[in-house]
Amino acid sequence: MTIVGFCRSNCYSWHRASERCFQLSPCLSDPARRPSLGLKVALVMLHLIYVGVLFLFGRDLISKTKKEPWYTAIYLLLFAATLVQYFFTSGSSPGYVIDAMRAVNESHAISRKASMTSNQNGSLIIPVEDTQSGKVILGNNTISWAKLVMDMYPPGSSVRSWACTYCNVIQPPRSKHCHDCDKCVLQFDHHCVWLGTCIGHGNHCRFWWYIAEETTLCIWTCILYITYLKANITRACRWKDAIMILLLATLSICLIFLLLLFLFHSYLVLTNQTTYELVRRRRIPYLRGIPERVYPFSKGICRNLYNFCCASSSIYSVEPLPTPEELEAKSRPYTCLDVLSCCCC
Numbered sequence: 001m002t003i004v005g006f007c008r009s010n011c012y013s014w015h016r017a018s019e020r021c022f023q024l025s026p027c028l029s030d031p032a033r034r035p036s037l038g039l040k041v042a043l044v045m046l047h048l049i050y051v052g053v054l055f056l057f058g059r060d061l062i063s064k065t066k067k068e069p070w071y072t073a074i075y076l077l078l079f080a081a082t083l084v085q086y087f088f089t090s091g092s093s094p095g096y097v098i099d100a101m102r103a104v105n106e107s108h109a110i111s112r113k114a115s116m117t118s119n120q121n122g123s124l125i126i127p128v129e130d131t132q133s134g135k136v137i138l139g140n141n142t143i144s145w146a147k148l149v150m151d152m153y154p155p156g157s158s159v160r161s162w163a164c165t166y167c168n169v170i171q172p173p174r175s176k177h178c179h180d181c182d183k184c185v186l187q188f189d190h191h192c193v194w195l196g197t198c199i200g201h202g203n204h205c206r207f208w209w210y211i212a213e214e215t216t217l218c219i220w221t222c223i224l225y226i227t228y229l230k231a232n233i234t235r236a237c238r239w240k241d242a243i244m245i246l247l248l249a250t251l252s253i254c255l256i257f258l259l260l261l262f263l264f265h266s267y268l269v270l271t272n273q274t275t276y277e278l279v280r281r282r283r284i285p286y287l288r289g290i291p292e293r294v295y296p297f298s299k300g301i302c303r304n305l306y307n308f309c310c311a312s313s314s315i316y317s318v319e320p321l322p323t324p325e326e327l328e329a330k331s332r333p334y335t336c337l338d339v340l341s342c343c344c345c
């Protein structure tokens with residue numbers, strides 16, 4: 001074999017190996033998401049340092065582990081589950097508009113082909129939620145993406161107003177173009193730098209579970225640090241105590257941030273809002289003019305919670321805009337019955 005041939009075969013096998021690696025970890029295949037790899041490594045290292053120091057210095061904890069192994073086992077299980085949830089959320093798709101459009105248009109094309117041969121109607125891939133019942137409607141006839149999306153806006157709306165100039169797609173309500181991902185995201189919430197991905201309709205639930213787990217882990221770790229300091233701190237300042245106090249102080253700051261984030265996202269879930277809609281409410285055309293206390297996409301706390309946690313609809317599910325009648329009904333003052341039936345927001 002010549003040197004050129006050897007190099008070519010090596011390059012080919014390297015290319016195949018890197019392709020395989022990219023398939024296994026989607027964050028590496030996307031150039032926009034590669035810089036977040038350093039942050040991911042830093043986050044894992046931080047977790048290991050905080051928990052590792054606890055076991056390294058805390059002899060009481062080790063003796064407690066011998067007496068009550070289940071206590072440490074549950075703590076370590078939570079630690080592992082938090083990291084798994086982090087990577088699970090980070091690798092998940094937020095639901096890109098372009099993918100939804102392809103799915104709908106492919107379905108439309110297949111249906112048209114089938115109707116030409118057998119004269120039978122196909123079905124719509126993308127589920128559309130009914131704002132009144134909250135149920136997912138599956139269309140009996142396949143329709144193209146443009147028609148499907150434009151039907152969700154008030155009659156007479158221009159396609160141009162809702163077209164993304166970057167992706168060249170028509171955006172359904174609640175979606176937004178993310179400049180970090182360079183794609184339009186369905187039910188866009190925010191772009192998370194720590195996770196290296198957008199949070200949207202497809203992964204908001206996973207994100208909520210991740211911050212819930214991270215907050216619980218942080219509270220438990222703080223308790224373990226305080227227990228150590230209570231039992232071991234002496235008047236003579238030891239270097240071990242100084243490190244533990246420093247770590248506890250930084251952990252407490254993280255805990256405050258996580259608790260606020262967890263409460264904020266719980267509020268968003270209960271009212272069926274996104275961070276983007278809440279922050280930029282006055283700049284979003286279809287939310288302009290709606291009173292502040294009215295949550296246009298809310299179907300009541302219980303239904304919102306059910307849809308968020310249990311509804312197993314497609315990640316490409318999109319909601320139409322509420323009709324003027326629905327908005328008027330939501331603008332009325334609450335009655336005792338509304339509060340009792342959890343329909344007050």
Ligand SMILES: [Zn+2]
Binds near residue numbers: 165166176177183
């Ligand atoms: Zn876009």
Ligand SMILES: [Zn+2]
Binds near residue numbers: 179180181182190198
């Ligand atoms: Zn993004």
